Amino acid sequence: MAAKPKLYYFRGRGRKEFVLWLLAAAGVEFEDEFFETREQYEKLQKDGHLHFGQVHLVKIDGMVLMQTRAILGYLAAKCDLSGKDLKERVGINMYTDGNLDLMMMMIAVAPFEPPNKKEESFVLVVKKAKTHYLPIFEKILKDHREDFLIGNKFSWADVQLLEAILMGEELDASVLSDFPLLKVFKHISNIPTIKKFLQPGSPKKPPRDSHYLNFEESNLTIKYP
Ligand SMILES: N[C@@H](CCC(=O)N[C@@H](CS)C(=O)NCC(=O)O)C(=O)O
CATH class of the missing domain: 1.20.1050.10 (Glutathione S-transferase Yfyf (Class Pi); Chain A, domain 2)
Structure with missing residues (x-):
């Protein structure tokens, strides 16, 4: 993979976790960007980056990707984790x-x-x-x-x-x-890549704690379709 993929999401376990797991298992290095404030998230919206107004968002291969399943499907194919046919x-x-x-x-x-x-x-x-x-x-x-x-x-x-x-x-x-x-x-x-991801200090997120839940509940219009 040429440049490192860059992931944008809130700081906590959510949809992005599936992407973290996939990249980690494939041994792909990535950059993990977090929003700490509602304003950072709204800036992405205002800049017109979020097609459907929500995250997560992944920058990779000159593209800006959204929607969990689409992102996972692309990464799985790219990392040769999506079957032989x-x-x-x-x-x-x-x-x-x-x-x-x-x-x-x-x-x-x-x-x-x-x-x-x-x-x-x-x-x-x-x-x-x-x-x-x-x-x-x-x-x-x-x-x-x-x-x-x-x-x-x-x-x-x-x-x-x-x-x-x-x-x-x-x-x-x-x-x-x-x-x-x-x-x-x-x-x-x-498997060594997974073992590494399961070690303390890896990008793997812990379950949402009350601090993070309070942040989400007061800052986000959380919609989970
Ligand atoms: N269908 C989208 C749903 C994305 C979604 O619900 N994102 C939530 C966080 S997991 C969000 O951006 N919430 C903030 C808001 O709606 O203000 C996907 O699968 O990526």
């Missing part, structure tokens, strides 16, 4: 899209519930993960009989599944207890 690519897209639904509940829905509903919402997300999403991925691995979700090569679908598993374990350490194949799959966290 169109059939593998559409399989990867199906798995990653399904998985994004789960992760969005964890990072963009439950944390923003009012205090009296937050805990209940996290419990519900964990339940959904255990009863719906993880059984699906367990079955995919069982039927596919490979170390990876698609083909026999590490792909963007694997990166995202590991991300979702670790996010789930932050909420419930025993989330994988009924999923033996997912437990084995989790060993991909030993």
